[in-house]
Amino acid sequence: MSPRTFNWFKYSSPTTFYPLAGKLVPWFSTLAVILIFIALYIGFYVAPTDYKQGEGYRIIFVHVPASWMSMFIYLVMAFWAILGVIFNTRVSGMMVQALAPTGAMFTFLALWTGAFWGKPMWGTWWVWDARLTSELILFFLYIGYIALHSSIDDKRRADRATAILILVGVVNIPIIYYSVEWWNTLHQGASISVKSGSSMASTMLIAILIMTLGFWAYSIAVALARVRSVILERERDTHWVSELAEIKR
């Protein structure tokens, strides 16, 4: 390989990825705290009260970003799973493993805040609506991944087996995303779209986007912190781990 091209595989080994992840974690955690704080401030104090839904709509600032993240993290997991299958890199499987609990958490958060929103607006905590049901299935997919991964002792084999499961489950993502357009059910249609722009006040949109970025930074920080533990756990018998300063201490 010529010296000018960047070697993408440099960080595909746990030995090099572990310190990199350690360096990135504080940056992303700080970013996450700042962004989430700003978004909450705009959401609670700056954004106008909705003329139809009153103050209760403010849960949107958590609900929408959490739902986006729940789907997006699954796609990221699928991306790492594909990389792991193609290049047989070890860090890929570890990243998938590190992302799964965060994804499950956001899915649960989306369902939970949705229930809080549904009670005052629809008069019920839960309806068997297409989008709610498919989001629930996404939650089951996360749980299924975690269960399958933890029941296979050989972690390399677990990575490969769960990669198949994740790729099968990816079918669900477009179903969730388009469910409000395909089926005319209780959950309202998307207020924000790439094509026609947003149908809400711009301060609300800004707050949602900042919150999304904040959740994004949070997910990266948590996933990187968790992947470090995963690396230590799986590589505990190797020489380089025993040489680490924090292990020697």
Place this chain on the structure above:
Amino acid sequence: MFKAFYTVVKRDLLLAMRNRSDILTTLFFFIIAISLFPLGIGPELDTLREIAPGVFWVAALLASMLALERLFAIDFADGTLEQLLLTPQPAILLVLAKVLAHWLITGVPLVLLSPLLGLQYDLSSEAIQALMLTLLLGTPSLSLIGAIGAALTLGLRGGGVLVSLLVLPLYVPVLIFGAGAVEATVSGLGGAGHLFMLGAILLLSLVMAPLATAAALRVSAE
């Protein structure tokens, strides 16, 4: 290639015929599960008629899931599976053959039995027809999708419970459109749309599921 396909199907059917209790267990589970609902809900025929499509479909789902365990487990235990994977024929073809045999053993009896059980729920003849048609279109998808879960959990402790966790979420679309088709037919809307969706799911799983199952078997059998 087709000879190999035919041989695997024939072998699995022969094995199932020699050990009939396996087939009958699934079938009786289906019957018992369906008979439990009137006992729990009460014998009002109007209610029963309304819930019948859902009950039949959920029972079919669970029955086909319970039967998954024997799809690969016995062959895996005695080493046949490894030999099958080592043959020059593509693994996808062998997976398809095994799934077909599995469906013939566990899926078709459910389809054939459903009219009889439908009478217990006082279903009209057109509802029974719709039910049979949806089961006929839907149960092969269940076998195909379930094969992925069966292959992934091969040889794991607690495999049976794990299979349900992995496979049931993936069964949901089949359940929705299967039960939906019967309900739409009964209410006079016409179940064609739902049936087309069931057919689409079947075609999609026919193409994709054997690929995933073969890959999962390779991971599990090494």
